[in-house]
Amino acid sequence: MEENSLVEYGSRRVIITITAIMCALLEIVDTTIVNVAMNEMKGSLGVTLTDIAWVVTAYAIANVIIVPMTSWLSQQFGRKNYFAVSIVIFTVASFFCGQSTTLWEIILFRFIQGLGGGALLVTSQTIITESYPKEKRGIAQAIYGMGVIVGPTLGPPLGGFIIDNWSWPYIFYINIPIGIVATLLTIGFVKSPKYAEKSSLSQVDFIGIILLSVAVGALQYVLEHGQQDDWFDNTAITVLSITSVFSFILFVWRELVFDHPIVNIRVLKDSNLLVGTILSFILGFGLYGSTFVIPIYTQSLLGWTATDAGLLLVPSSLMTAFMMPFIAIMLQKGVSPKYLVSGGFFIFFAYSFWFFKIMTPDTGTEHFFWPLIIRGMGLGLLFVPVTTLSLSTLVGKSIGEGAAFTGMFRQLGGSFGIAIITTLISRWSVQHRANLVPNLDTSDLDVQNRIVALQQSFIQKGFSANESLNKAYQILDVQIIKQSTVLTYMDIFLYLGVLFLCCIPFVLIFIKKGAGKVVDVGH
Structure with missing residues (x-):
């Protein structure tokens, strides 16, 4: 079989794997590293927070546009050439992002960076998958998964460290040496498959x-x-x-x-890929949604720094990385993906429900560790079986096409998750505040004592009685807003948990027995 010519062994496979993971990490870290630098960037460029949000939006739009086209583009230009050029585009655009002095400049170069970066993620997965023999694809997906899962949590602490010690352009400059090394390794070691057929200009869609x-x-x-x-x-x-x-x-x-x-939709006739694509969307929803909520909660309500909020998620990612090789071995030994995925969804439900129970306006650091370790276990049980299932029965160029679908829907799942959660935070907070205010009856003795105590503390600081009373009411209002926001986050985690719980019957019904078993179909 021609695809077997792409299988690598020994040091070549190690180098190709490292190159692919390096590129996947470059792309994923860059989707989150900018988030913690936005305040610095808007001050430096003299724009509003709404304006600077376009730096994130431009990158995301370019990503989602290019991901479905990566398989076709690889076929037209050769995978090695396309992959190497994508790294160069990403690296050069990173340099110009750091050099930008106006909002429109950085939006333009972030869009170009996203066009290069979108190709890195899916093509990395295809390269790793095809570098391993079919019976070891579970291990291949585990290795790839480490980059995909660890990447989003590396961004915020790395970005926070760079902002604290240097300045925002260095979050882009850090890509340059890595991009140069990755380009050289790609040219030296990555192979292009021979099954690709080029289209003439008249055939281009x-x-x-x-x-x-x-x-x-x-x-x-x-x-x-x-x-x-x-x-x-x-x-x-x-x-x-x-x-x-x-x-x-x-x-x-x-x-x-x-x-x-340009996109072979017919590849979705493969039932494993179709189910895997749906599960990838849900996985993106949960992965990016929870990664989005936790830093906001810890920074806006608990007063943590961006670096501390980012570091909070690191043990969870390390747990996922630790789990992945064991899950790959279980898949290789014939354990059905449906049971692993079901277990992953149940663990994610447990993690969400645990967070629902521990959230308060002053939850301590020690309360987060074990729920996040549980989250890491759940992600490990979900990511490797879902990606292995998706690509398990595909051969030849269909592998790249399938990887493009799962990558695109994982990204879209994350976008949907963040959009829905942002909306719910805004609307439910108002609703909870409206429900809490009637409970503050000024004729209630406890409420009166609280107001008097606050008023007296301000009088002691030199304010007049009326000023002190107004400030006492303002503090009560801030506390109500804070409590209503906590209640909103609790609701979000509860509903996320219910969503994951509802996925289990779907998984058990639609993943067929034996699906995703990684054996060599050529035998």
């Missing part, structure tokens, strides 16, 4: 490219900006939502009737 770009670009904008623009009360959000839906429908139709589609 330009209409498909435009429809896909419009569909996912508009969707990503809606998800990123929906809450701050008040969703469908905003004309632009409404128009872009309708545009995205119709563009997506036309895109699917185009890809099914065109002889040389």
Whole structure:
């Protein structure tokens, strides 16, 4: 079989694996490292927080546009060439991001960086998968998964450290030496598959490219900006939502009737890939959603620094990395992915419910450790079996096409998760505040004593009686807002837990017996 010529052994496989993981980490870390630098960047560039959010949005839109096209682009230009050029684009764009002096410059170069970065993630997965023999694909996905899971949690503490010790351009400059090494290793060691067929210019699906770009670009904008623009009360959000839906429908139709589609939708006929793609969406929802909520909770309510909030998630990621080789071995020995995935969803439910129980306005650091260790175990049980299941029965160029689908839907799941959670935080906080205020009856003795005590503390600091009374009411209001926000976060974790619990019957019903078993189908 031609695909067997891509299997590597010994030191070559080690070098190729390291190169692919290095590139996957580059891409994933860059999706989160900017978050902790946004305050510094808006001050330096003289723009608002809403404006600087486009630095994140531009990268995400470029990512989601390019990911589904990576398999086709690899076939047109050769995987080695495409991968190497993508690393160069990412690295050069990183340099220009650091050099940017205006908002529009950095948005442009972040978009270009996203076009290069989107290719790195999916192509890395394909390269690793094809470098290992079929019976060891579980181990291959475990190695790849370490980068994907650890990456999002490395970004915030690394970004915080760089901001505390240097300045924001260095969050981009750090990519340059890694990019140079990765480019040289790619040129020296990565192979291009021989089954790729190039299209002539007349066969290139330009209409498909435009429809896909419009569909996912508009969707990503809606998800990123929906809450701050008040969703469908905003004309632009409404128009872009309708545009995205119709563009997506036309895109699917185009890809099914065109002889040389930019995205091979027919590969989803593989039932394992279809189920794996759905599970990847849910996994992205949970992974990026919980990674988004925890730093906000610890920084805005508990007063932690960005670095401390980022470091909180590191033990969870290390636990996932520790789990992955053992899960890969279990898959290799024939344990059904359906039971591992079901266990992962149940553990994620337990983690979410645990967080629901421990959240208060002053939860201590010691309360987070074990729930986050549980989270790490759940992610390990989910990621390796889901990715192994998705690609287990694919061969040849279908592997790259399948990896593109799972990568795209994991990203979209994360975008949907963050958008929905952001909306719920905003709306449920108002609702909880409205429910809490009537409980503060000023005729209640406990409430009166609390107000008097606060008033007296301000009088002792030299304020007049009226000023002290107003400040006492202001403090009570701040405490109500804080409590209502905590109640909102509790609700979010509870509903996330219920979502994961509801996934278990789906997994047990739709993952067929023996699906995802990694054996050599050539024998």
